[in-house]
Amino acid sequence: MILIDYLSGALLIAGAVFFLAGTLGLLRFPDVYTRLHALTKADNVGLGLMVVGLAVQAESWTAAGKLLLIWLLVLLAGSSVAHLVAGGALQRGIQLWKR
Amino acid sequence: MEAVILLQWTFNTLLGLGLLWLASRALACPDLFRAIVLFVAFGLLLALAWVSLDAPDVALAEAAIGAGLTGALLLAALAGLRSSETNEKVAGQPAKEGPKVRPPQWLPVVVLLSVAAGLGYVVLSLPPDAVGLSAQVAASLETSGVSNPVTAVLLNFRSYDTLLEMVVLLLALLGVWSLGGTALRRETAPGPVLDTLVRLLVPVLILVASYLLWVGAHAPGGAFQSGSVLGAAGVLLLLTGWHLHAGLAALPLRLALVAGSATFLTMAVFTLLGEGKLLEYPSAQAGTLILILETAATVSIGVTLAALLLGSPPPNNKDHT
Numbered sequence: 001m002i003l004i005d006y007l008s009g010a011l012l013i014a015g016a017v018f019f020l021a022g023t024l025g026l027l028r029f030p031d032v033y034t035r036l037h038a039l040t041k042a043d044n045v046g047l048g049l050m051v052v053g054l055a056v057q058a059e060s061w062t063a064a065g066k067l068l069l070i071w072l073l074v075l076l077a078g079s080s081v082a083h084l085v086a087g088g089a090l091q092r093g094i095q096l097w098k099r
Numbered sequence: 100m101e102a103v104i105l106l107q108w109t110f111n112t113l114l115g116l117g118l119l120w121l122a123s124r125a126l127a128c129p130d131l132f133r134a135i136v137l138f139v140a141f142g143l144l145l146a147l148a149w150v151s152l153d154a155p156d157v158a159l160a161e162a163a164i165g166a167g168l169t170g171a172l173l174l175a176a177l178a179g180l181r182s183s184e185t186n187e188k189v190a191g192q193p194a195k196e197g198p199k200v201r202p203p204q205w206l207p208v209v210v211l212l213s214v215a216a217g218l219g220y221v222v223l224s225l226p227p228d229a230v231g232l233s234a235q236v237a238a239s240l241e242t243s244g245v246s247n248p249v250t251a252v253l254l255n256f257r258s259y260d261t262l263l264e265m266v267v268l269l270l271a272l273l274g275v276w277s278l279g280g281t282a283l284r285r286e287t288a289p290g291p292v293l294d295t296l297v298r299l300l301v302p303v304l305i306l307v308a309s310y311l312l313w314v315g316a317h318a319p320g321g322a323f324q325s326g327s328v329l330g331a332a333g334v335l336l337l338l339t340g341w342h343l344h345a346g347l348a349a350l351p352l353r354l355a356l357v358a359g360s361a362t363f364l365t366m367a368v369f370t371l372l373g374e375g376k377l378l379e380y381p382s383a384q385a386g387t388l389i390l391i392l393e394t395a396a397t398v399s400i401g402v403t404l405a406a407l408l409l410g411s412p413p414p415n416n417k418d419h420t
Contacts, residue, residue, distance in 0.1 A: 073303070080296040087290070 004056055011053030018046030031097035032089045040082045047074055111151055118144050131180075135173045142166025155319040156249045159311075163327035168404050171334050175408050244385025245316040253321065254389045258378045261322075262363040265396060269360055272403050276412055289339040297339045304332035312397050316386065322359075322393040326400025333405025348413040356406065359399030362392055 022042020029035045051071040058064040121144060125137035142165040149158035236248050236256065243251035253261050289297070308328040315321030343352065366388065367378050374381070380388045 073300075076296065076299060080292050083292045087292075 008053040008056050011049050011056070015046045015049030015053060018042050018049065022046060032094060033086055034097060036082045036086055040078055043078050044075055047071055111148075114144060114148050114151065118148065131177055132174075135170060135177060138173065139166050139170040142169070156321070156324070159319060159324040160327065163324060163331065164404075168327055168330055168334065168408075171331075171338075172408060175410065179410070242382040242385070244380065244382065244387075244389050247315060247317050247319070247321075249319070250315045250321050250389070250393075254392060255380065255385060258363070258392070259367075261396070262360070262367065262378070265359045265363055265399060268400065268403050269356065272356065272406055275407055275410065278411075293339055297335050301332045301336060304328055304335075308332070308397065308401065312393055315393060316390070322396040323400060325393075326397040327404060329397060329401025330404025333401060334408050337405060337408055343413050345414065352402070352406075352413070355398055355402040357399065359392075359396035362395035366392060 019042055022038050025038025025042070026035050029038055048071055051067045055064040055067045058067065118141065121137055121141040125134050125141055128134040128137060142161060145165065146158045146162035149155070149161055233248070236252060239256070240246065240248060240251055243255045245251050245254070308325045311320040311325035311328060312322065313320075315325070363378075370379055371377050
């Protein structure tokens with residue numbers, strides 16, 4: 001029991017680190033494309049770690065399955081929306097950031 | 100234990116301050132697009148606040164309707180506003196001249212402050228240890244036909260409230276449609292990514308809507324949450340260029356729009372004739388009757404919310420010939 005608690009704690013903290021990094025990137029990166037990069041990486045991996053961390057504590061397989069479904073749906077929506085935002089930005093003629 | 104309470108207190112304080120900050124920014128922001136995005140973020144945080152208050156039903160409805168669908172409607176309205184502005188500029192008509200009679204700026208501030216003061220007075224003068232009606236609801240939950248107290252209140256004990264809500268939704272749609280804006284039409288191809296996303300999501304959304312409808316009998320969920328998920332599927336379809344088959348645009352669409360109100364009214368008439376009491380079901384059949392009512396209401400809510408985004412009645416066969 002204790003081992004599982006440590007495992008899910010470690011996974012949740014690792015997920016939170018990814019979210020923190022993603023938020024920092026969203027605030028500090030120079031243009032829309034790099035910000036999207038930071039955001040989607042953080043959301044996908046961070047949320048995935050959170051979901052696994054919660055799923056090992058789940059009471060039943062159905063609860064774990066629902067958590068997994070949430071992650072898959074967010075992956076699907078997040079990556080598609082990132083693509084659409086980047087495409088829209090390119091169409092509007094927003095230049096790629098160059099050092 | 101202390102640490103958990105402190106953590107909760109910190110989280111709730113941050114949530115409340117964040118809500119106030121987002122609300123003030125959304126009101127003060129001169130850029131309308133940014134204001135809408137802030138409003139959507141406000142709705143999502145508000146849903147979190149409802150979860151924190153142990154009201155998952157309200158949280159679901161707030162996230163789906165308050166943040167999601169209202170946001171989509173506001174963005175559609177903004178797009179309509181911008182296109183009408185450019186049309187006016189192309190036609191060369193100057194903006195309306197003449198002396199603008201603007202009400203003084205302090206007036207709304209005074210009105211809002213007095214409303215806020217009145218609300219605050221009422222809340223503060225509530226008895227501190229009020230019992231509420233939850234004990235009564237729990238006592239008669241067995242006869243209601245469902246085991247989720249929220250659904251029991253909405254669809255049984257006070258189902259006339261829900262009946263009136265259905266009619267309000269219908270009236271809102273009639274109001275929007277009779278304003279006679281141009282129907283939202285997206286003729287361009289949505290592109291492979293959006294197309295695939297919608298093809299994958301719409302069946303999932305329909306499944307989720309059915310699940311929410313079914314689960315409402317014993318857990319958070321029900322007609323409004325389910326209907327708004329269905330409405331979201333409709334909004335996605337409309338935004339990616341799908342339009343209603345012309346044969347379905349006339350009578351079938353109208354039937355779907357009034358299904359909820361009509362079923363409620365029929366049920367009201369039958370219960371009034373049978374038992375002599377408005378919308379009071381026999382407890383043996385209550386579960387079935389509630390499921391029928393909720394199914395009809397879900398269809399109507401979903402179709403109405405999607406139709407609100409459409410902005411005006413879709414063209415039917417007669418218009419084409």
